[in-house]
Amino acid sequence: MPSRKELANAIRVLSMDAVQQAKSGHPGAPMGMADIAEVLWRDYLKHNPTNPDWADRDRFILSNGHGSMLIYSLLHLSGYDLPMEEIKNFRQLHSKTPGHPEYGYAPGVETTTGPLGQGITNAVGMAIAEKALAAQFNRDGHDIVDHYTYTFLGDGCLMEGISHEACSLAGTLGLGKLIAFWDDNGISIDGEVEGWFSDDTPARFEAYGWHVVRGVDGHDSEAIRAAIEEGRANGDKPTLICCKTVIGYGSPNKSGSHDCHGAPLGDEEIKAAREFLGWSHDAFVIPQEVYSQWDAKEAGQKKEQSWKDKFAAYKAEFPELAAEFERRQNNELPADWAEKSQAYIEQLQANPDNPATRKASQNALNAFGPMLPEFMGGSADLAGSNLTLWSGSKGLTSDDANGNYIFYGVREFGMSAIMNGIALHKGFIPYGATFLMFMEYARNAVRMAALMKTPSIFVYTHDSIGLGEDGPTHQPVEQMASLRYTPNLVNWRPCDQVESAIAWQQAIERKDGPTSLVFTRQGLAQQARTAEQLANVKKGGYVLSCDGNPEVILIATGSEVQLTMDAAAELRAQGKQVRVVSMPSTDLFDEQDAAYKESVLPAAVTRRVAVEAGIADFWYKYVGLNGKVIGMTTFGESAPADELFKLFGFTVENVVAAANSQF
Numbered sequence: 273m274p275s276r277k278e279l280a281n282a283i284r285v286l287s288m289d290a291v292q293q294a295k296s297g298h299p300g301a302p303m304g305m306a307d308i309a310e311v312l313w314r315d316y317l318k319h320n321p322t323n324p325d326w327a328d329r330d331r332f333i334l335s336n337g338h339g340s341m342l343i344y345s346l347l348h349l350s351g352y353d354l355p356m357e358e359i360k361n362f363r364q365l366h367s368k369t370p371g372h373p374e375y376g377y378a379p380g381v382e383t384t385t386g387p388l389g390q391g392i393t394n395a396v397g398m399a400i401a402e403k404a405l406a407a408q409f410n411r412d413g414h415d416i417v418d419h420y421t422y423t424f425l426g427d428g429c430l431m432e433g434i435s436h437e438a439c440s441l442a443g444t445l446g447l448g449k450l451i452a453f454w455d456d457n458g459i460s461i462d463g464e465v466e467g468w469f470s471d472d473t474p475a476r477f478e479a480y481g482w483h484v485v486r487g488v489d490g491h492d493s494e495a496i497r498a499a500i501e502e503g504r505a506n507g508d509k510p511t512l513i514c515c516k517t518v519i520g521y522g523s524p525n526k527s528g529s530h531d532c533h534g535a536p537l538g539d540e541e542i543k544a545a546r547e548f549l550g551w552s553h554d555a556f557v558i559p560q561e562v563y564s565q566w567d568a569k570e571a572g573q574k575k576e577q578s579w580k581d582k583f584a585a586y587k588a589e590f591p592e593l594a595a596e597f598e599r600r601q602n603n604e605l606p607a608d609w610a611e612k613s614q615a616y617i618e619q620l621q622a623n624p625d626n627p628a629t630r631k632a633s634q635n636a637l638n639a640f641g642p643m644l645p646e647f648m649g650g651s652a653d654l655a656g657s658n659l660t661l662w663s664g665s666k667g668l669t670s671d672d673a674n675g676n677y678i679f680y681g682v683r684e685f686g687m688s689a690i691m692n693g694i695a696l697h698k699g700f701i702p703y704g705a706t707f708l709m710f711m712e713y714a715r716n717a718v719r720m721a722a723l724m725k726t727p728s729i730f731v732y733t734h735d736s737i738g739l740g741e742d743g744p745t746h747q748p749v750e751q752m753a754s755l756r757y758t759p760n761l762v763n764w765r766p767c768d769q770v771e772s773a774i775a776w777q778q779a780i781e782r783k784d785g786p787t788s789l790v791f792t793r794q795g796l797a798q799q800a801r802t803a804e805q806l807a808n809v810k811k812g813g814y815v816l817s818c819d820g821n822p823e824v825i826l827i828a829t830g831s832e833v834q835l836t837m838d839a840a841a842e843l844r845a846q847g848k849q850v851r852v853v854s855m856p857s858t859d860l861f862d863e864q865d866a867a868y869k870e871s872v873l874p875a876a877v878t879r880r881v882a883v884e885a886g887i888a889d890f891w892y893k894y895v896g897l898n899g900k901v902i903g904m905t906t907f908g909e910s911a912p913a914d915e916l917f918k919l920f921g922f923t924v925e926n927v928v929a930a931a932n933s934q935f
Contacts, residue, residue, distance in 0.1 A: 274562050276493045279314070280306040281549045282349060282562050284522045287341035288545060289555040290362035290369075292536045297363060297371065300519040300532040301339030304490070305424060305455050308515055311496040312453075313346050314565075316504075318419060320572030321351040324379040327601050328579050330419045331382050331398045331697070335391025336426035336455065337372040338534065344369045347380045349558070349566035354378050356556055375696070375724040383696050384724050387716050389432030390689045392452060395423040396438045397693020397702075399450035399510070400668070400678070404648065405699045407673035409597050414586040416579070416597065419449070420504070426455045427465050430473060434717075437686030442510045443481030446670030450510040451503045455490070457519040463530045474514055483509040490515030508670075524548045600646050600699045603727075603783055612643055613777045620770050621806055624798040629791040629830070630733040632769035634659035636776040641665075644780070648700040650678035651731075652687050658705035658733045684710045688717035688730065695726040701780060705731035707739075708748040708790055711755070721786040722760040728786040729779045734793045735765065736885035737920060738831055743910030752790065753890040760785040762859045765884075767833035768798040771856045774809045778860075790830070794913060797834045799854070812860025813853055813872055819844070822851035824879040824931045827894055829855050832883040832922060839883075839927035848931070851877070855894075879934040883927055885917070900930035 283306040291297035318330040334343045341362065347354045354368060358378070361367035368378040372386035382398070385391035399421040406417040429435050442450055454473065458465055474484045483506040485499040496515070503511030520532030523545045537545065546552070553559060587594035599606070616639045627635070641647055641662045648668075651660045661677065668675030680687040684706045691702040711718060711732055721728045737747045755763045762785065764775035772791065779787035799816055801809075808814035816833070817840060824843065828836040833854050840850040853872055855861055861869065873880075873894065880899040882891035888903030895901060902921055909916060917923070 274565055276307070276310055279562060279565055280310040281522065281551055282558055282566070283309060283342060283345040284549065285546070285551050285553075286345040286348070286359060286556070286558070288523070288537050288542055290341050290344070290359050292539070292542055293360060293555070294363040295536060297341060297536065298338040298534045299341070299537055300459070300534070301336055301426060301455060302342035302345065303523065303527070303532070304457050304517040304519045304521050305339065305342055305453075306521070307491045307493060308424070308453055308496055308517070309342060309346055311493050312422060312500065313350060315497065316500055317422065318575055319380070319568065320576045321380070321569050322573060323576060324352065326576050326579070327698070328417060328419050331395070331421045333382055333391045333395040333398070333421070333423040334373055334385055335395065335423050335429045336388065337385030337391060340369070340371065340373050342424075343373055343381065344378065347378060349563065351567045351569040352378070352380045354380070360556055383693065384720060387720065388426075388428040389434040390717060390720060392423050392425045392429050393434050393438035393686055393689035394693035394696065395421050395450060395452070396442045396447065397690035398697040399442065399447040400445065400690065401694045401697035401699055402449055403445070403447060403673040404668060404675065408645075409593060411586070411590060411593075414582070414589065416583050416586050421450050423450075423452045424455060425452055427458070427460055427469055430454065430471070431469055434685045434689060437683035438690060439477065439482070440480050441680065441683065441686060441690070444670065445668065446481070446508050447510045448507040451500070451513065452511065453513045453515055455517055456514055457517045459519045459528070459530050459533060461530060461533055474512070477512040481509060483511045485511065485513045488513055488515045490517035491521060522549045596645070603698065605781065606643055609643055613640060616640070617770060617773045617777065617806070620773055621801060625769055626795050626797050627769055628793055628795050629766050629769070629772045630659045630793060632766075632772035633731065633776065633789065633791050634662060635769065636773045637662035639773070640776060640780065644701060645676070646699065646701050647676050648678065648694055648702045649676060650680050650687060650691075650703070651705040652680045652684045652710070653682045654706055655679070657707070658731060660703070660705045660731060680704065684713040685717055688714035688728070689720070691728045692717060692721050692724065692726050695728045696724070701727065701729065703729035703731055705733065707734045707746060708732035708751050709734070709746050711751055711788075715754070718755070718761065718786065718788070719758060722758050725760055725785040727783050730786060730788040731791070732788060733791045735790045735830060736792070737904070737908040737916045738792055738794050738885065738913045740793075740913040740916065741910055744907040747908035748886070749904045749907055750887045752884070752886040755788050756858055756890065761788060762786075762857060763788045763790065764857045765790040765830040766856045767828070767830055767854055768796050770798065770801070770806070771809055771854070775856065778810060792831050794831060796831055799833065799837070809856065810860070811864050811868065812857035812862070813855035815851060815872055816854040817850075817852040819849040819851065821849055822877055823849045824881070824934065825851045825853060825873060825877050826881050826883065826927065826931065827853045827855055827891070828883040830884070832885060835922060835924065836883050836927060839924045839931070842924055842928050843931055879931065881927060881930045883922070885920070885922055898934070900933065902926060902930055
């Protein structure tokens with residue numbers, strides 16, 4: 273029977289051979305962490321390769337995602353649908369083994385991990401989801417939610433600021449089923465890290481409230497086992513296992529050096545490594561006796577069947593809870609959702625009011641929240657400004673995880689990546705809020721949500737120079753354009769309480785990607801709509817007001833819609849035929865068929881003015897090069913909002929002048 277070292281060596285040789293064949297990649301981390309991975313995956317990890325989506329599986333996250341051949345080797349050896357041909361096609365076009373683990377490519381990859389620090393942060397989100405689901409659904413004698421989240425991370429993850437945000441919160445929330453393995457090899461791309469990373473990492477995590485297992489030999493299987501046992505025994509704190517490893521272990525001439533971090537070892541060094549490891553097999557050849565020890569299919573099926581038996585007993589005793597659990601795991605909305613949400617929207621249209629859209633957002637949460645026990649809200653220390661708390665909000669704490677709201681503190685980036693982890697875990701619809709300006713702190717987590725198509729809902733308030741006196745540091749200008757240019761991300765900037773409620777409804781119903789909801793600080797007048805116009809809001813852009821044969825089209829979003837309506841009235845008084853288009857979601861409007869877009873923006877009408885208190889250049893795609901855009905071309909200033917709108921040209925007179933200049 274193969275020894276543990278031989279089983280770990282299978283990871284090493286697959287990793288170095290795949291990187292060599294691809295002529296690029298990172299062999300060092302997989303070779304250095306192979307012994308840790310062998311113990312975790314063969315002795316502890318609860319998973320079923322024949323059903324990678326089993327609800328109560330343990331989650332494994334490779335936060336140091338550049339070492340992707342580690343997870344690909346583990347998936348292949350364990351029996352997932354990742355054949356050797358895919359290993360040979362590492363980093364090649366259309367393979368299931370891209371350069372970094374990408375969610376949705378290979379079965380068993382739980383999240384995309386390329387940008388360092390986000391994997392551990394996703395893992396925190398998954399551990400939060402596990403703890404909250406367990407609190408909501410488990411009953412005495414029926415632990416149907418009972419799994420761990422394991423993550424590997426390197427020095428780079430720990431240097432990234434987001435790891436501080438996430439790991440601090442993980443300690444505060446007492447995420448006892450989160451176990452992280454720090455690959456303490458002392459090497460990064462530039463060389464030995466002691467010149468730029470001299471933190472006392474164990475002390476740092478102890479200060480966060482983690483249980484820390486220090487000084488573990490990452491190449492000693494028994495030491496690794498003992499550390500995992502210790503971590504699992506400390507159920508009230510997350511655990512950091514500090515594993516001292518040699519990067520590129522097995523490479524006799526390059527191990528322990530940055531030379532093996534991010535480049536192929538080379539044919540001669542690979543030959544030498546085979547001799548050092550005692551591995552006599554050719555490239556991409558794994559002996560059957562090694563496969564048989566790694567194969568987790570039969571054991572995984574038994575583990576899942578055992579859980580199914582437990583769930584059947586749970587279902588017999590708690591049928592309603594079981595049905596609710598299954599609904600949420602399947603990402604299905606309640607049966608009466610469509611009817612009730614639409615009734616609320618129609619009620620708003622029939623009863624005009626003029627709140628700020630951030631308040632309209634809170635009102636929508638109060639209407640929709642009671643229908644959606646899967647809501648998991650939050651704000652980055654701005655709940656009183658973002659208005660993300662609703663009447664049924666309950667904070668999630670270390671002592672009581674039966675909550676639906678996370679007080680994230682001033683952690684915009686951490687919040688956003690944690691939300692992605694919660695969404696990937698399933699069972700919740702996460703939303704989290706900050707000022708639109710501070711999406712910049714979280715930008716890469718938003719991009720990762722779009723890349724993975726996770727249904728995270730990002731709520732951004734104080735959306736323009738309308739913020740006023742706080743000045744240009746807090747006034748977003750280019751942020752809406754940045755969000756709109758992001759593939760797979762649907763963005764809404766509604767003009768009143770009705771569009772705000774529809775934006776929430778559509779974000780909740782969206783399952784194939786994230787949504788950003790962008791709201792104002794200031795009150796906005798409600799617009800009159802017919803039933804047809806109300807239905808067309810969901811198409812992202814629609815005709816709000818129109819004369820029979822328009823000569824000029826005014827396009828606007830959010831707080832500028834009422835301004836364009838006032839300008840249209842003035843133009844009509846001058847004898848002009850005017851159409852006003854409200855475009856709360858340019859992304860959804862762009863998805864409509866050509867006939868609908870032509871019905872809203874007929875090509876024959878070339879006189880057009882777009883009005884938005886954001887970067888002007890974005891809007892030329894709708895008005896054409898000869899059209900006019902009233903928008904921002906500079907940063908804002910500190911002054912009351914009314915003065916700023918006048919200063920930057922957001923006035924009826926300026927809109928009318930822009931329209932008339934085209935006649």
